[in-house]
Amino acid sequence: MMTAPVPFSRPTARLIGQRRRLHLQHGPIDLVIEAEGPGTEVGLAYDQARAAFETVLCDLVAELPLLRQATGECPQGTIARRMYAAIAPFRPEFITPMAAVAGSVADHVLAHLTQGRDLARACVNNGGDIALMLNEGAFRVGICEDPQTGKPGGVITLSPEHAIRGIATSGWRGRSHSLGIADAVTVLASSAASADAAATMIANKVDLPGSPLIARSRASDLAPDSDLGDRLVTTAVGALSPDEIERALARGERAAADYHSRGLVTASYIGLASEKKIVDRQAILAPTAPLHTPIVPHKSERHREEPVCA
Incomplete structure (x- = not known):
């Protein structure tokens, strides 16, 4: 969910992590950006990212009413159109452009960062x-299995040939509400x-409909301007039996397999109560992550000055 900026607030930019x-x-919106290149290329790239970021929030806020709708006309802004295009393949299931807002902002800033x-x-x-x-080398990125403890659940090593961009x-423990119970x-x-x-969408599918162990509230009661309206979102999950965990994970696994078969995703890692399902036809994910591997921050985490990629 996104709300209007504080009046007169301005975007801020600073170098961190030994600059x-x-x-x-x-x-x-809170971005951490890292680039590698020769000579002055990185500095010029950072200048381009900073300039592109100036109008991001205001442009999105201007179209929020449309972006919170599950159906409607295509928005006008560059990032808003990215959001609209990203959710289109998942319709007619319920999904609004806000489901892709964070990723669309990241894509937009990366495009300006790397241009030329x-x-x-x-x-x-x-x-x-x-x-x-990724043009050269590799990215090594850890996966967060448990957002509360930061427990590592897998490690991704990406090369240029993987074409992962x-x-x-997502999950119910993050800062965004979820219809499901995936951690x-x-x-x-x-x-x-x-x-x-x-x-x-996959996180929404990991669920046990009707279970008394799952507490839910109307999204509109938690956030009056939520794009989820009066739909019930998860607020707590009790102690689940192994069978319940397996059934919930299987629902998410089926959705992930469908999206894979349609070419929408390349790999999915689904975690619940320290159990997991992996749908990964390129064998990108390793079963465990060494402790030194940086962990991909979950959406509930605020900015930290640790590496985001290695």
Whole structure:
């Protein structure tokens, strides 16, 4: 969910991590950007990202009423159109463009960051939804299995030939509301916007409808301007039996397999109560993550000055 910025607030930009990474922030949008390249290329790329970020929040706020609708005309803004395109393949199931907002912002800033620049690799991390550009080398990124403890559940090693350009994570424990009970669903796709939408949809599917162990509230009671309206969102999950965990995960696994078969995603990692399902036809995900591997931040985490990629 996105709300209007504080009056007269301005985007901020600063270099962090021994001045290797760029931190951009405006209202609820919080980006950590890292690029590698020769000479002055990185500095020029950061200048381009900073300039592109200036209008991002205001442009989105201007179209929020349309972006919160499950049906409607295509929006006009560049990022808003990315959001609309990312959710289109999942219709007619319920989904609004807001399901792809974080990934779309990451994709937009990455496009401006890399335009005309000679970079080996770059990533834009928007609260755990990450847009990637990889021409040389590899990205090694950890997956967060438990957002509360930061427990590592897997490690992704990406090479240019994988054609992965986006990673996103969703679940009921994050800052965005979920219709399901997944602790964390991480998706790899051809863009961060597509990964964001798919992670949202798979997380919604991991569920036990009617279970008394799951507490739910109307989204509109928790956030009056929520794009989910009066739909029931998860607020707590009790202790589930192994059979209940398996049944809930199987629902998410079926949805992920469908999206894979349709070419919408490349790999999915679905976690619930320390159990997991992996749908990964390219064998990108390893079963465990070494402790030194940086963890992909879940959406519930605020900005940290640790590496986002390695």
